[in-house]
Amino acid sequence: MPEASRRTIALDPDAGTLPEGLLLPPEQGGEVVAFVVDPRLREWAPSAVFSLARGWSHRGRACLVVDADFGGPSLPPGSGVTSREGLSDALFYGASVERVTMDLPSQPFDLIPAGTVVPDAAQAWVHGAWTHLLAQFRSEDRVVLLLVPGNREGVTPLLARADRVFRLGLDPAEGLEAYPLIHPASHSLAADPALTPESAVAPKAEPQPFGNVEEPRRSARPVDGLTRADQTSLAEKRTPVTRPLAPSSMTEGETGPGTAGASPRRRSLASLLLVLLLLLLILVGALWLGWLEIPGLDLPGRTALAE
Helix, strand or coil: CCHHHHCEEEECCCCCEECCCECECCCCCCEEEEEEECHHHCCCHHHHHHHHHHHHHHCCCEEEEEECCCCCCCCCCCCCCCCCCCHHHHHHCCCCHHHHCEECCCCCCEEECCCCCCCCHHHHHCCCHHHHHHHHHHHCCEEEEEEEECCCCCCHHHHCCCCEEEEECCCCCCCCCCCCEEEECCCCCCCCHHHCHHHCCCCCCCCEECCCCCCCCCCCCCCCCECECCECECCCCCCCCCCCCCHHHCCCCCCCCCHHHHHHHHHHHHHHHHHHHHHHHHHHHHHHHCCCCCCCCCCHHHHHHHC
């Protein structure tokens, strides 16, 4: 299967289901998921990210959508550039997260808009306050869905802070460093039959409805953020540890690893000790009765025999 086909996910924001092949964020420890938006999908990107935030929220994750496109903010959808406080105010002016976070009606997740217009977006993407801000989100077990523009220089340092990076676009990309692509399900990748949405993700699985809360931190390496054959979530999975039974827990007639070889040795040691004990008793008796003599040693038994 071509590299691009394994790194491509079709998303329908109106389907009410999570797309196939996309790993759930971890249940604890939080996660930062960055979405690099192609300019051609700037109008589609908000609905796509909102649908993922809804799906993950209904699977028990605390989701927070963050607009990091300081030059062309698009969240909330249709808001355009506003003077409302948001991400830039938290980075440059020390505004608290609570102050800049928006409560969205009828949505199970929160939103932080881009905030006050900044003169240089590149300075915002490399600002030192990101370290503390993202650490706070992770400590609160938040899943941050971070929107960044795909046609601007200077966003790479911010992408390096993310745990996973996806590209919202229309054209698959080859190569080890190409980010996995999320594209509209209505857009056909039929230029290459191997890149159609039906073959976009492996392995195949039934879509997960939002209401279901039950769940079963690249070419030559695992595709970041996509499913493996044995995993549907980034949540930590614990493997039961099977411990061998202790010898005291075995009933008569049962054997454990190494039991068959240990028993003959124990029997041989017991027999040797018994023989040594008998020899010692015979020696003491002989001395007592005077059958053996030790110079300077006078025993009562010898005296009795002499009388």
